[in-house]
Amino acid sequence: MAKTNAKVTARKKRVQRIRVKISGTSDRPRLSVFRSNKHIYAQIIDDTQHKTLIAMSTGHKEFDAEGVGDKCEQAKKVGLLIAEKAKSAGIEKVVFDRGGYLYHGRIKALSDGAREGGLVF
Incomplete structure (x- = not known):
């Protein structure tokens, strides 16, 4: 059996615990x-149809990192x-899923940016 990092295992447990409620x-x-060491990813998902409606990340071709400083600003x-x-797809209200991470740092910055952009949660 392969070894698994304790942090990864603990996060997966938190994700499952959160997903029961959200x-x-x-x-x-x-x-x-989802947050990795290098990038941050965000998806808007319809769980009833099991489809990803919109996705964006720091690695996406529409994302331009020039003039943007640290990872929180990205x-x-x-x-x-x-x-x-x-907003262009007609979505105004969402439910925020922090993905098992603390609501701090990059996760908080992403949610603040989404609120500034007009999403309500």
Whole structure:
């Protein structure tokens, strides 16, 4: 059996515990966040249809990192861009899924950017 990092295992448990309480519907989809060491990813997901409606990350071709400083500022810009895409798709209200991470740093910056962009959660 392969060894698994204790941090990764603990985060997966937190994700499952959160996902029992949070789910996205057609009228209020879920804004899910994943954070790696290098990038941050955000998806708007409709859990009733099991489809990803909108996705944005720091590695996405529409994301321009020039003039953006640290990772927190990049996360805020990703939040603004995903909110802009959601507004154009007719999505105004979402449920925020922090993905087992603390609501701090890059996760908080992404949610603040999404709120500034016009998403309500």
